[in-house]
Amino acid sequence: xxxxxxxxxxxxxxxxxxxxxxxxxxxxxxxxxxxxxxxxxxxxxxxxxxxxxxxxxxxxxxxxxxxxxxxxxxxxxxxxxxxxxxxxxxxxxxxxxxxxxxxxxxxxxxxxxxxxxxxxxxxxxxxxxxxxxxxxxxxxxxxxxxxxxxxxxxxxxxxxxxxxxxxxxxxxxxxxxxxxxxxxxxxxxxxxxxxxxxxxxxxxxxxxxxxxxxxxxxxxxxxxxxxxxxxxxxxxxxxxxxxxxxxxxxxxxxxxxxxxxxxxxxxxxxxxxxxxxxxxxxxxxxx
Numbered sequence: 001x002x003x004x005x006x007x008x009x010x011x012x013x014x015x016x017x018x019x020x021x022x023x024x025x026x027x028x029x030x031x032x033x034x035x036x037x038x039x040x041x042x043x044x045x046x047x048x049x050x051x052x053x054x055x056x057x058x059x060x061x062x063x064x065x066x067x068x069x070x071x072x073x074x075x076x077x078x079x080x081x082x083x084x085x086x087x088x089x090x091x092x093x094x095x096x097x098x099x100x101x102x103x104x105x106x107x108x109x110x111x112x113x114x115x116x117x118x119x120x121x122x123x124x125x126x127x128x129x130x131x132x133x134x135x136x137x138x139x140x141x142x143x144x145x146x147x148x149x150x151x152x153x154x155x156x157x158x159x160x161x162x163x164x165x166x167x168x169x170x171x172x173x174x175x176x177x178x179x180x181x182x183x184x185x186x187x188x189x190x191x192x193x194x195x196x197x198x199x200x201x202x203x204x205x206x207x208x209x210x211x212x213x214x215x216x217x218x219x220x221x222x223x224x225x226x227x228x229x230x231x232x233x234x235x236x237x238x239x240x241x242x243x244x245x246x247x248x249x250x251x252x253x254x255x256x257x258x259x260x261x262x263x264x265x266x267x268x269x270x271x272x273x274x275x276x277x278x279x280x281x282x283x284x285x286x287x
Contacts, residue, residue, distance in 0.1 A: 012038040013129055015056040018048035018074070019091070022228055022276060023155055023197040024113070028061060030224040031118070035125070035135045039062055041227070043229040045069030052078055057086060059128060061121070064092040064099060072102065079106055087128045089121065140195070154277035157198035159189040159215065160233070161207050169202065172266060178277060186210035190218055193225045199277045202269070205234040205246075212256070220250040220264045229276045230260040233271065 015037045017023045029039045040055060042048035046068040051058060060078070062071035075088050089109040092099060103110040109127075111120035122140040126133045156173055158166045161184050170180040181196055183189035185207055193201060201219070203212045210218075212232045219225040232246055233237075238259060246256040258272045 012036060012131070013059065014038045014040070014055065014057040015059045015061060016040050016042060016048060016055070017061045018042040018045065018066065018071060019061075019063040020044055021063070021145060021199060023199040024063065024091075026224055027197045028121075031121075031139055032061075032125075033223060035139045036132060044138065045071055045074035049074045050076060052086065059087045059089065059125075061089045061091060064090060066180055070127070072099070075108060076106065079108075089124050091117070091121075124200055129232075153177060153179045154182055154199040155179045155196060156273060156277070157183060157184045157189060157196070159186065159201060159203040159207070159212075161185060161204065165204070169266070172270070173273070174201045176270070176274065178273070185217040185257075186218065189215060190225070193219060193228060194222065198228060200273050201228055202228045202273070203230060203232055205232050216246070216255055217250055220253045226251070226253050229257045229273060231255070231260065232256045233260055233262050233269070235262045240274060 013256055015032050017025060017028045017032070017036070018041070019028070020043050025043070029041055037224045039106055040051060040057065042051050043066075045062075046069070048060065048062060049069065060075065062075055064071045072091060075090065077087060079088070088106075089111060090099070090103050091111045091113055095112045095114065100110050104132045111117055111124065122136050122283060125136050129136070145285035154177075156178050158169050158180060160166050163182075163184070166182045166184075170182065173180050181192050181198055183192050186203075186209060189201065189203065192198070192234050199213070203210045203215050212230070216230050219230065221230060240245070243259055246259060248255050257276075258269070260269045
C-alpha cells in the first residue's frame with residue numbers, strides 16, 4: 001500500500017503499533033506522533049488483529065514475540081487475499097535470518113531492535129510515505145542529536161526520596177538483567193519517564209514533592225508516558241480507600257498495577273515487575 005503520486009496527503013496517516021513491551025510501545029508511539037502520524041496501540045497480537053480489522057490503519061508496526069498471538073501470525077492473517085490493504089513493519093529483539101526471509105516473502109518490512117533500529121524504521125516509513133520524508137528525517141535527526149534510543153534491555157524507573165532504598169532495589173534488579181533508572185522525586189521521574197521509556201515505574205507512596213498518586217496522574221496526562229505501568233511502595237500500611245484511589249483508572253489508563261509494603265523480601269514485587277519486562281535470567285532477588 002505504498003503511496004502513489006496524487007494520493008490525498010492532507011489526512012494524517014494511521015499507524016497501529018503492537019508490542020507487549022511498554023517501553024518500546026511508548027518510544028515508537030511518541031516518535032511516530034512527532035512525525036505527524038495518527039497512532040493507535042495494541043499490547044498483543046490478538047488485540048492488534050481485532051483493531052486492524054476494525055480501524056483499517058495505513059501501516060502496522062508489530063513485534064514478533066507477543067502473548068496470545070505472535071506478530072507474524074497476526075500479520076499473515078491480515079495479509080490474506082481479500083483483506084484490507086496495509087503495509088507492515090515487523091520488529092524483533094533478535095536478528096533472525098529466517099524471520100527476515102519470511103517478511104520479505106510477504107512484502108513486509110523488517111527492523112531489529114538491537115541494530116540501528118530507528119534508522120531501519122525511518123527508512124521503511126520514508127518508503128511507505130514519501131510525502132512525509134522531511135518530517136521523518138527531521139525526527140530521525142533529532143534522535144541522533146540526543147543519542148536517544150529504544151532500550152535493548154527492560155528499564156525500571158525507581159522513584160524514592162531515600163537513596164538507600166533506590167540502591168537496594170537497583171542492585172537486585174540488575175541481577176535480573178534489568179537496567180535501572182533512579183529519581184528522587186516526582187518531577188525528576190516525569191522527565192526521565194518521558195525521555196527514557198521505562199518498562200515499569202516503581203514509586204514510593206510518601207514523597208515530599210508529590211506522592212505516588214500525583215505521579216500517576218501526571219504520567220497518565222502525556223501520551224509518551226500514559227501507558228507505563230506503575231507499582232507503588234510504602235513504608236507503612238495503606239488504608240483501603242487510599243488503595244482504591246491509587247488503583248483507579250486515570251484518564252482512561254490504569255492506576256497502580258500493584259501496591260507493596262517496603263521489605264527486604266522483594267519476591268512479590270519482582271514477580272510483578274518481571275511480568276511487564278522482557279524475560280531475563282531468573283535470579284533469586286535475595287541473593
